[in-house]
Amino acid sequence: MRSNYLVKDLLSEITGLLAPHIQRASREAQLFVIAYLHVDELWLLTHQNEELQGVDQIFDWVHRRINNEPFEYITNSVSFYSEEFYIDQGALIPRPETEILIDEVIKNVEDTNAVLTFVEVGVGSGIISIMLAKHFPNAKIIAVDISSQALAVAKKNIDKFALENRIELRLGSLLEPINQKIDYLVSNPPYIQNGVALESNLSYEPQNALFGGEKGDEIIKELLDEVLRQQIKFFSCEIGYDQQDKIRLHIKEKNFNSIKFYKDYSGFDRGFTLISV
């Protein structure tokens, strides 16, 4: 490592360091340099011979990446639904599949100007509540999380999008912190069965964002019971690929009638919307 680099030499040194450890090393090297220098793709392409000084810290990033830390936590940035969000280890890294959950909600509420109260359980980084607030300008959104670290990440993003008057954050479990009528409940809860061995990069993510209990679907079932008890009209929720049957059985016992499951981009079950009549 030296102190002065041409852009092209920095890229090739980072690529060489990453290559034995990760796939797409050359692409990640580009993305690291772009994030580190706060430049864009075009700048990178057109400034290959630019001399850079004082880039030592980018090698700290590279070493974190070699230890399998997710790229998004290192750069504190994640793309979701064509927007850039702040992220750190306090909250789950948003997954592309969760965009489908938002599309589901948008499909169910045709009137963009509807005056509704949305509640999100498990707000994490805030991506769902923020995208809903942007899409439904007259909606009020209350977003709950059991983790104050997650709420701190959500707050950063809510401030970034200037939505502090539209989205209210509350600390607590499930619907405990809510005492008003809910028109639409939305959630991407933790739904992995406790104890399942996960890939090493997932160890950097908050474990209470991933594991949902002894069976995995406990939080989903608790939310379903609350939907019935409080007569909430709409409930859209993300689920694990193998949970449809157990959820169908649960709601059959409770006499729900209208549930529609949706699949993710790979064709696996990924969520449902339940509309109470």
Ligand SMILES: C[S@@+](CC[C@H](N)C(=O)[O-])C[C@H]1O[C@@H](n2cnc3c(N)ncnc32)[C@H](O)[C@@H]1O
């Ligand atoms: C899978 S993450 C989803 C985060 C974000 N909504 C997203 O889609 O990327 C689940 C979130 O639920 C929160 N959570 C876990 N148990 C909870 C509970 N009992 N009540 C409220 N939130 C909970 C976790 O802290 C985590 O932020």
